[in-house]
Amino acid sequence: MTSIAHYKPLAKAFHWLTALLVLLTIPAALIMLRPGIERSLQDPLFTFHKNIGVVIFVLVAVRLAYRLVNPPPPLPDSVPTWQRHVASLTHWLLYGLLLAMAISGYIRVTAGGFPLEVFDPLGLPRPVPRSEALAETAKSIHAALRYPLIGLIALHIGAALHHALIKRDGVFQRMLFNR
Ligand code: HEM
Ligand code: HEM
Structure with a gap:
């Protein structure tokens, strides 16, 4: 395998931190909404999910x-044109969906009158009016977007593993820290 251009260290740090937080916050959300879950587990999961969601928003905005x-x-030249297009589209959709998830979650919580335990004391602005109708709309958008987001993440991880284990063309290594 010839030498291949890597992402810069900061780009890699953004990627892996965001990936870690997203891969933690989605299961947290799915568990916290399970019927019959104990409040003693549900409350900390909500706190984690909401506040980590704000962190993800900031990370994605700075990363963009x-x-x-x-x-x-x-x-590398070995990657066919159609795969470049699919990869590029997937990456943009991932960025867009993460921002849309974070914004709809923030509006759902703010319009619904719920706290952001970590960021409220830090003075995070809440320029969204109290409105049950707005909170319900944001909640529906937040819930609906989970399907394309989870599907795209699965596709993305599958493609990364395909490059790492089957094609072994160095594409996966572009995002690793060890050169
Ligand atoms: C990129 C970041 C985020 C992702 C990937 C994400 C993902 C999810 C998912 C998958 C669910 C489960 C939806 C369902 O099954 O109905 C959920 C629920 C929820 N999320 Fe997020 N979320 C993010 C950011 C946020 C933020 C920033 C907030 C608030 C500040 C938030 C607040 C909530 C709330 C309150 C629920 C429960 C909705 C309900 O009332 O039923 N999320 N989230
Ligand atoms: C174990 C999980 C993951 C692996 C193995 C992985 C692997 C990779 C690799 C190898 C690349 C570079 C692709 C290339 O060379 O063009 C990449 C890029 C990217 N990944 Fe992941 N990834 C993972 C999780 C995630 C998650 C959870 C997200 C967000 C939801 C994500 C979002 C992105 C984005 C947006 C890019 C494009 C970076 C850019 O060019 O701006 N990844 N990933």
């Missing part, structure tokens, strides 16, 4: 700004 100035390295 960083990406504008530091575009991804070129893929």
